[in-house]
Amino acid sequence: MSELKSMSDNTPNSPERRRFIGAAAATAAGLAIAPGVILVEVAHGRSEEQGASSAVRWGMLVDATKCATGCNDCVTACSTENGWTPVAESAHPKQAPQWIRKLELQDPLTQMETNLPMMCQHCAEPPCVDVCPTGASFKRADGIVLVNRHTCIGCRYCMMACPYKARSLVHEPLNDTQKADVPRGIGCVESCTLCVQKVDRGDGNTACAEACTAAGHNALLFGDMNDPESEISKRLRELPTKQVRADLNLNLGVRYHGI
Protein backbone atom coordinates (compact mmCIF):
# COMPACT_ATOMS: atom_id res chain seq x y z
CA MET A 1 0.00 0.00 0.00
CA SER A 2 2.91 2.31 0.70
CA GLU A 3 3.91 2.49 -2.93
CA LEU A 4 0.38 3.15 -4.03
CA LYS A 5 -0.14 5.76 -1.35
CA SER A 6 3.01 7.74 -2.13
CA MET A 7 2.18 7.80 -5.84
CA SER A 8 -1.38 8.89 -5.30
CA ASP A 9 -0.09 12.04 -3.62
CA ASN A 10 0.73 13.66 -6.93
CA THR A 11 -1.11 11.56 -9.47
CA PRO A 12 -4.80 10.78 -9.88
CA ASN A 13 -5.51 7.36 -8.44
CA SER A 14 -7.49 5.69 -11.21
CA PRO A 15 -8.38 2.00 -10.84
CA GLU A 16 -6.49 1.22 -14.06
CA ARG A 17 -3.36 2.80 -12.69
CA ARG A 18 -3.72 0.99 -9.39
CA ARG A 19 -4.09 -2.32 -11.13
CA PHE A 20 -1.16 -1.64 -13.44
CA ILE A 21 1.17 -0.70 -10.60
CA GLY A 22 0.07 -3.74 -8.61
CA ALA A 23 0.63 -6.06 -11.55
CA ALA A 24 3.99 -4.50 -12.43
CA ALA A 25 5.26 -4.75 -8.87
CA ALA A 26 3.98 -8.29 -8.57
CA THR A 27 5.80 -9.33 -11.74
CA ALA A 28 9.02 -7.64 -10.63
CA ALA A 29 8.96 -9.14 -7.15
CA GLY A 30 7.48 -12.41 -8.39
CA LEU A 31 10.88 -13.31 -9.79
CA ALA A 32 12.17 -13.73 -6.26
CA ILE A 33 9.37 -15.50 -4.39
CA ALA A 34 6.10 -17.29 -5.09
CA PRO A 35 3.50 -15.11 -6.82
CA GLY A 36 0.72 -15.60 -4.26
CA VAL A 37 2.90 -14.29 -1.43
CA ILE A 38 3.99 -11.27 -3.42
CA LEU A 39 0.51 -10.08 -4.28
CA VAL A 40 -0.34 -9.79 -0.62
CA GLU A 41 2.96 -8.08 0.20
CA VAL A 42 2.59 -5.48 -2.52
CA ALA A 43 -0.96 -4.65 -1.62
CA HIS A 44 -0.55 -4.29 2.12
CA GLY A 45 2.94 -3.41 3.25
CA ARG A 46 2.58 -0.04 4.91
CA SER A 47 5.10 1.99 6.84
CA GLU A 48 5.05 2.16 10.63
CA GLU A 49 3.94 5.79 10.67
CA GLN A 50 0.97 5.02 8.45
CA GLY A 51 -2.21 4.02 10.22
CA ALA A 52 -4.73 1.42 9.13
CA SER A 53 -6.43 2.58 5.94
CA SER A 54 -10.10 2.35 5.05
CA ALA A 55 -9.03 1.60 1.47
CA VAL A 56 -8.37 -1.90 2.79
CA ARG A 57 -10.90 -4.30 4.19
CA TRP A 58 -9.41 -7.37 5.73
CA GLY A 59 -11.46 -10.48 5.45
CA MET A 60 -11.34 -14.23 5.37
CA LEU A 61 -12.80 -16.90 3.17
CA VAL A 62 -13.50 -20.23 4.85
CA ASP A 63 -13.91 -23.15 2.50
CA ALA A 64 -15.88 -25.61 4.61
CA THR A 65 -15.57 -28.28 1.91
CA LYS A 66 -11.80 -28.37 2.53
CA CYS A 67 -11.94 -28.08 6.33
CA ALA A 68 -10.88 -31.47 7.69
CA THR A 69 -12.78 -33.44 10.33
CA GLY A 70 -10.86 -33.64 13.60
CA CYS A 71 -8.23 -31.13 12.51
CA ASN A 72 -7.67 -28.43 15.09
CA ASP A 73 -4.59 -26.77 13.61
CA CYS A 74 -6.15 -23.31 13.20
CA VAL A 75 -7.23 -23.25 16.84
CA THR A 76 -3.82 -24.38 18.08
CA ALA A 77 -2.02 -21.85 15.88
CA CYS A 78 -4.25 -19.07 17.17
CA SER A 79 -3.66 -19.94 20.80
CA THR A 80 0.09 -20.17 20.22
CA GLU A 81 0.28 -16.87 18.35
CA ASN A 82 -1.97 -14.95 20.72
CA GLY A 83 -1.05 -16.68 23.97
CA TRP A 84 -4.46 -17.86 25.18
CA THR A 85 -4.87 -21.17 26.99
CA PRO A 86 -6.66 -23.80 24.90
CA VAL A 87 -9.99 -24.99 26.32
CA ALA A 88 -8.66 -28.50 26.93
CA GLU A 89 -5.84 -27.19 29.15
CA SER A 90 -7.95 -24.69 31.02
CA ALA A 91 -8.80 -25.13 34.70
CA HIS A 92 -12.23 -23.67 33.96
CA PRO A 93 -13.22 -24.88 30.48
CA LYS A 94 -16.60 -23.13 30.59
CA GLN A 95 -14.87 -19.79 31.06
CA ALA A 96 -11.92 -20.49 28.76
CA PRO A 97 -11.23 -17.97 26.02
CA GLN A 98 -12.15 -19.06 22.51
CA TRP A 99 -10.82 -16.71 19.88
CA ILE A 100 -11.54 -19.41 17.32
CA ARG A 101 -13.26 -22.78 17.67
CA LYS A 102 -14.03 -25.72 15.44
CA LEU A 103 -17.65 -26.64 14.89
CA GLU A 104 -18.98 -29.92 13.55
CA LEU A 105 -22.47 -29.61 12.17
CA GLN A 106 -24.80 -32.33 11.01
CA ASP A 107 -27.91 -31.96 8.93
CA PRO A 108 -30.58 -33.88 10.91
CA LEU A 109 -32.36 -34.97 7.73
CA THR A 110 -29.52 -35.97 5.44
CA GLN A 111 -26.84 -36.67 8.08
CA MET A 112 -24.41 -34.59 6.05
CA GLU A 113 -21.55 -33.35 8.21
CA THR A 114 -19.92 -29.97 7.87
CA ASN A 115 -16.74 -28.75 9.55
CA LEU A 116 -15.93 -25.12 10.02
CA PRO A 117 -14.01 -22.76 12.25
CA MET A 118 -16.09 -20.04 13.92
CA MET A 119 -14.65 -16.80 15.18
CA CYS A 120 -15.31 -13.06 15.18
CA GLN A 121 -16.88 -12.34 11.80
CA HIS A 122 -15.53 -8.77 11.68
CA CYS A 123 -18.87 -7.26 10.71
CA ALA A 124 -19.01 -3.99 8.83
CA GLU A 125 -21.91 -3.11 11.16
CA PRO A 126 -20.81 -4.79 14.39
CA PRO A 127 -23.49 -5.15 17.11
CA CYS A 128 -20.72 -5.33 19.75
CA VAL A 129 -19.65 -1.80 18.80
CA ASP A 130 -23.25 -0.57 18.88
CA VAL A 131 -23.82 -1.70 22.45
CA CYS A 132 -20.46 -0.91 24.06
CA PRO A 133 -21.07 1.69 26.80
CA THR A 134 -17.49 2.99 26.87
CA GLY A 135 -16.53 2.86 23.21
CA ALA A 136 -13.95 0.19 23.94
CA SER A 137 -15.36 -2.11 21.30
CA PHE A 138 -14.52 -0.53 17.98
CA LYS A 139 -13.97 -1.18 14.31
CA ARG A 140 -10.61 -0.15 12.91
CA ALA A 141 -10.40 1.69 9.60
CA ASP A 142 -9.35 -1.51 7.81
CA GLY A 143 -12.42 -3.41 9.02
CA ILE A 144 -10.88 -5.30 11.94
CA VAL A 145 -13.19 -5.30 14.98
CA LEU A 146 -11.19 -4.94 18.19
CA VAL A 147 -11.49 -4.30 21.92
CA ASN A 148 -9.54 -1.38 23.32
CA ARG A 149 -8.59 -2.92 26.64
CA HIS A 150 -7.62 0.48 28.01
CA THR A 151 -11.30 1.48 28.03
CA CYS A 152 -13.01 -1.91 28.42
CA ILE A 153 -14.75 -2.21 31.79
CA GLY A 154 -15.60 -5.89 31.38
CA CYS A 155 -19.38 -5.44 31.37
CA ARG A 156 -19.79 -8.17 28.73
CA TYR A 157 -22.62 -6.40 26.94
CA CYS A 158 -20.78 -7.07 23.66
CA MET A 159 -20.67 -10.78 24.43
CA MET A 160 -24.47 -10.73 24.71
CA ALA A 161 -24.85 -8.72 21.52
CA CYS A 162 -22.59 -10.89 19.35
CA PRO A 163 -24.69 -13.32 17.26
CA TYR A 164 -21.64 -15.57 16.81
CA LYS A 165 -20.62 -16.05 20.46
CA ALA A 166 -17.22 -14.90 19.32
CA ARG A 167 -16.15 -13.03 22.44
CA SER A 168 -14.95 -14.15 25.84
CA LEU A 169 -13.92 -12.48 29.07
CA VAL A 170 -10.63 -13.04 30.85
CA HIS A 171 -11.71 -14.09 34.34
CA GLU A 172 -8.40 -14.65 36.06
CA PRO A 173 -5.06 -12.88 36.30
CA LEU A 174 -2.71 -14.08 33.58
CA ASN A 175 0.44 -13.54 35.66
CA ASP A 176 2.73 -12.31 32.95
CA THR A 177 2.09 -15.21 30.58
CA GLN A 178 1.06 -12.88 27.74
CA LYS A 179 2.94 -12.56 24.49
CA ALA A 180 4.86 -9.30 24.09
CA ASP A 181 2.88 -8.55 20.93
CA VAL A 182 -0.52 -9.48 22.27
CA PRO A 183 -1.48 -7.70 25.49
CA ARG A 184 -4.55 -9.23 27.14
CA GLY A 185 -5.70 -9.38 30.69
CA ILE A 186 -8.17 -9.88 33.50
CA GLY A 187 -11.50 -8.09 33.35
CA CYS A 188 -11.39 -7.40 29.63
CA VAL A 189 -13.35 -8.91 26.79
CA GLU A 190 -11.39 -10.30 23.87
CA SER A 191 -11.90 -12.04 20.56
CA CYS A 192 -10.24 -12.79 17.24
CA THR A 193 -8.18 -9.79 16.09
CA LEU A 194 -7.43 -11.18 12.61
CA CYS A 195 -3.88 -11.30 14.01
CA VAL A 196 -3.71 -7.51 13.97
CA GLN A 197 -0.11 -7.60 15.22
CA LYS A 198 0.88 -9.66 12.19
CA VAL A 199 -1.16 -7.49 9.82
CA ASP A 200 0.53 -4.33 11.14
CA ARG A 201 3.91 -6.01 10.85
CA GLY A 202 3.13 -6.62 7.17
CA ASP A 203 2.92 -10.41 7.33
CA GLY A 204 -0.26 -10.26 5.27
CA ASN A 205 -1.63 -13.45 6.78
CA THR A 206 -3.12 -14.77 9.99
CA ALA A 207 -1.79 -17.57 12.18
CA CYS A 208 -4.84 -19.78 11.52
CA ALA A 209 -4.64 -19.40 7.73
CA GLU A 210 -0.90 -20.09 7.81
CA ALA A 211 -1.47 -23.25 9.85
CA CYS A 212 -4.26 -24.42 7.54
CA THR A 213 -2.05 -23.95 4.49
CA ALA A 214 0.86 -25.67 6.24
CA ALA A 215 -1.39 -28.65 7.00
CA GLY A 216 -2.25 -28.78 3.29
CA HIS A 217 -5.98 -28.13 3.68
CA ASN A 218 -6.07 -24.59 2.27
CA ALA A 219 -9.49 -24.02 3.79
CA LEU A 220 -8.66 -20.53 5.09
CA LEU A 221 -7.78 -17.60 2.88
CA PHE A 222 -7.00 -14.20 4.35
CA GLY A 223 -6.77 -11.00 2.33
CA ASP A 224 -8.03 -7.59 1.33
CA MET A 225 -11.63 -7.80 0.15
CA ASN A 226 -11.44 -4.26 -1.24
CA ASP A 227 -8.61 -5.03 -3.64
CA PRO A 228 -10.16 -6.58 -6.78
CA GLU A 229 -6.82 -8.22 -7.61
CA SER A 230 -6.32 -9.97 -4.27
CA GLU A 231 -6.58 -13.74 -4.07
CA ILE A 232 -9.54 -13.56 -1.72
CA SER A 233 -11.48 -11.20 -4.01
CA LYS A 234 -10.86 -13.48 -6.98
CA ARG A 235 -12.05 -16.53 -5.07
CA LEU A 236 -15.08 -14.67 -3.73
CA ARG A 237 -16.01 -13.76 -7.30
CA GLU A 238 -15.81 -17.41 -8.39
CA LEU A 239 -17.18 -19.35 -5.41
CA PRO A 240 -20.70 -19.23 -4.05
CA THR A 241 -20.29 -18.05 -0.47
CA LYS A 242 -22.57 -17.38 2.45
CA GLN A 243 -22.55 -15.13 5.47
CA VAL A 244 -23.62 -16.77 8.71
CA ARG A 245 -26.91 -15.20 9.83
CA ALA A 246 -27.03 -13.16 6.64
CA ASP A 247 -30.54 -12.11 7.72
CA LEU A 248 -28.96 -9.77 10.26
CA ASN A 249 -27.48 -7.72 7.44
CA LEU A 250 -24.16 -7.15 9.19
CA ASN A 251 -21.94 -7.40 6.07
CA LEU A 252 -19.43 -9.88 7.42
CA GLY A 253 -15.69 -9.94 6.87
CA VAL A 254 -15.65 -13.74 7.12
CA ARG A 255 -17.39 -15.59 4.32
CA TYR A 256 -18.12 -19.33 4.17
CA HIS A 257 -18.19 -21.62 1.16
CA GLY A 258 -19.89 -24.99 1.37
CA ILE A 259 -22.33 -24.41 4.20
Place this chain on the structure above:
Amino acid sequence: MKRLLAVGAVVLTTAALAWAGSEAQPKASGAPKPVITKAVKGEQCVEPTDIMRRNHMKFLDHHRDQAVIEGVRTKKHSLKECINCHASEKTGSVAAAKDDFCVSCHSYAAVKIDCFDCHSTKPQGSVAMHPLNAETAHYKHQLAAQANSKVSAEEMAGVAQ
Protein backbone atom coordinates in the same frame (compact mmCIF):
# COMPACT_ATOMS: atom_id res chain seq x y z
CA MET B 1 36.02 30.89 86.54
CA LYS B 2 36.75 31.84 82.96
CA ARG B 3 38.22 28.40 82.32
CA LEU B 4 35.13 26.77 83.84
CA LEU B 5 32.89 28.83 81.54
CA ALA B 6 34.97 27.88 78.52
CA VAL B 7 34.75 24.18 79.40
CA GLY B 8 31.02 24.60 79.94
CA ALA B 9 30.64 26.23 76.51
CA VAL B 10 32.56 23.44 74.86
CA VAL B 11 30.42 20.81 76.57
CA LEU B 12 27.23 22.61 75.56
CA THR B 13 28.34 23.01 71.95
CA THR B 14 29.29 19.35 71.72
CA ALA B 15 25.95 18.32 73.20
CA ALA B 16 24.09 20.61 70.79
CA LEU B 17 26.01 19.22 67.84
CA ALA B 18 25.36 15.69 68.96
CA TRP B 19 21.68 16.47 69.34
CA ALA B 20 21.51 18.08 65.92
CA GLY B 21 23.34 15.09 64.53
CA SER B 22 20.96 12.64 66.10
CA GLU B 23 18.07 14.62 64.63
CA ALA B 24 19.60 14.56 61.14
CA GLN B 25 20.35 10.85 61.22
CA PRO B 26 16.83 9.40 60.75
CA LYS B 27 16.15 11.86 57.93
CA ALA B 28 19.12 10.58 55.95
CA SER B 29 18.13 6.95 56.39
CA GLY B 30 14.40 7.53 55.68
CA ALA B 31 12.55 5.66 52.97
CA PRO B 32 14.92 3.72 50.74
CA LYS B 33 15.57 5.54 47.50
CA PRO B 34 14.51 3.75 44.29
CA VAL B 35 17.20 1.81 42.53
CA ILE B 36 17.45 3.07 38.98
CA THR B 37 19.38 0.58 36.94
CA LYS B 38 20.93 1.70 33.71
CA ALA B 39 19.22 0.29 30.63
CA VAL B 40 20.76 -2.94 29.48
CA LYS B 41 20.79 -1.73 25.89
CA GLY B 42 21.20 1.71 24.41
CA GLU B 43 23.15 4.77 25.51
CA GLN B 44 20.39 7.33 25.58
CA CYS B 45 16.62 7.11 25.94
CA VAL B 46 14.32 8.33 23.14
CA GLU B 47 13.82 11.57 25.14
CA PRO B 48 16.14 13.32 27.60
CA THR B 49 16.07 11.61 31.00
CA ASP B 50 14.47 14.47 32.98
CA ILE B 51 11.63 14.80 30.46
CA MET B 52 11.17 11.05 30.45
CA ARG B 53 11.00 10.88 34.27
CA ARG B 54 8.29 13.52 34.37
CA ASN B 55 6.32 12.74 31.20
CA HIS B 56 6.77 9.07 30.28
CA MET B 57 3.12 8.36 31.08
CA LYS B 58 1.96 11.02 28.63
CA PHE B 59 4.14 9.62 25.86
CA LEU B 60 2.88 6.11 26.60
CA ASP B 61 -0.78 7.15 26.71
CA HIS B 62 -0.52 8.98 23.41
CA HIS B 63 1.31 6.14 21.76
CA ARG B 64 -1.10 3.49 23.00
CA ASP B 65 -4.12 5.30 21.53
CA GLN B 66 -2.31 5.73 18.23
CA ALA B 67 -1.30 2.09 18.18
CA VAL B 68 -4.59 0.52 19.26
CA ILE B 69 -7.07 2.73 17.44
CA GLU B 70 -5.16 3.99 14.39
CA GLY B 71 -2.79 1.07 13.98
CA VAL B 72 0.27 3.36 14.00
CA ARG B 73 2.89 1.17 15.61
CA THR B 74 6.01 3.33 15.68
CA LYS B 75 8.84 2.10 17.88
CA LYS B 76 9.53 5.43 19.57
CA HIS B 77 7.48 5.80 22.79
CA SER B 78 6.25 2.23 22.50
CA LEU B 79 5.96 0.34 25.79
CA LYS B 80 7.36 -2.72 24.08
CA GLU B 81 10.55 -0.83 23.25
CA CYS B 82 10.82 0.51 26.83
CA ILE B 83 10.74 -3.09 28.00
CA ASN B 84 13.24 -4.18 25.35
CA CYS B 85 15.86 -1.79 26.76
CA HIS B 86 15.00 -1.64 30.45
CA ALA B 87 14.28 -5.28 31.30
CA SER B 88 16.66 -6.22 34.08
CA GLU B 89 19.48 -8.58 33.32
CA LYS B 90 18.72 -10.63 36.41
CA THR B 91 14.97 -11.22 36.00
CA GLY B 92 14.63 -10.38 32.29
CA SER B 93 11.66 -8.23 33.26
CA VAL B 94 10.77 -4.62 34.10
CA ALA B 95 8.40 -5.53 36.91
CA ALA B 96 9.15 -8.99 38.32
CA ALA B 97 11.45 -8.05 41.23
CA LYS B 98 11.43 -5.10 43.65
CA ASP B 99 14.43 -3.47 41.98
CA ASP B 100 13.22 -3.86 38.39
CA PHE B 101 13.02 -0.66 36.39
CA CYS B 102 9.31 0.20 36.49
CA VAL B 103 8.47 -1.18 39.93
CA SER B 104 11.44 0.42 41.66
CA CYS B 105 10.23 4.02 41.21
CA HIS B 106 6.55 3.26 41.25
CA SER B 107 6.63 1.56 44.63
CA TYR B 108 8.74 4.45 46.01
CA ALA B 109 6.21 6.99 44.71
CA ALA B 110 3.28 4.73 45.70
CA VAL B 111 1.77 5.00 42.22
CA LYS B 112 0.05 1.78 41.21
CA ILE B 113 0.38 0.88 37.55
CA ASP B 114 -1.82 -1.66 35.84
CA CYS B 115 0.13 -1.79 32.56
CA PHE B 116 1.36 -5.24 33.44
CA ASP B 117 -2.04 -6.73 34.17
CA CYS B 118 -2.22 -7.03 30.39
CA HIS B 119 1.21 -6.26 28.95
CA SER B 120 4.07 -8.70 29.18
CA THR B 121 6.90 -7.40 31.39
CA LYS B 122 9.50 -9.24 29.35
CA PRO B 123 10.93 -8.50 25.94
CA GLN B 124 10.07 -10.82 23.10
CA GLY B 125 12.75 -13.45 22.86
CA SER B 126 15.88 -13.11 24.95
CA VAL B 127 17.44 -9.71 25.66
CA ALA B 128 20.74 -10.62 24.05
CA MET B 129 19.08 -11.73 20.83
CA HIS B 130 17.17 -8.50 20.33
CA PRO B 131 17.88 -7.40 16.75
CA LEU B 132 19.42 -3.99 16.40
CA ASN B 133 17.74 -1.73 13.93
CA ALA B 134 17.99 1.99 13.27
CA GLU B 135 14.29 2.47 13.99
CA THR B 136 14.89 1.72 17.66
CA ALA B 137 15.30 5.51 17.66
CA HIS B 138 18.06 5.82 20.23
CA TYR B 139 19.76 9.18 20.16
CA LYS B 140 23.11 7.67 19.43
CA HIS B 141 21.77 5.90 16.37
CA GLN B 142 19.94 8.99 15.19
CA LEU B 143 22.99 11.18 15.63
CA ALA B 144 25.11 8.65 13.85
CA ALA B 145 22.65 8.65 10.96
CA GLN B 146 22.50 12.45 10.88
CA ALA B 147 26.24 12.93 11.00
CA ASN B 148 26.42 10.49 8.11
CA SER B 149 29.57 9.17 9.65
CA LYS B 150 30.41 5.56 9.22
CA VAL B 151 29.67 3.57 12.34
CA SER B 152 31.31 0.20 12.39
CA ALA B 153 29.22 -2.90 12.84
CA GLU B 154 31.14 -3.69 16.03
CA GLU B 155 30.31 -0.29 17.50
CA MET B 156 26.62 -0.67 16.70
CA ALA B 157 26.62 -4.15 18.19
CA GLY B 158 28.24 -2.69 21.29
CA VAL B 159 25.39 -0.23 21.62
CA ALA B 160 22.86 -3.00 21.34
CA GLN B 161 24.30 -5.11 24.14
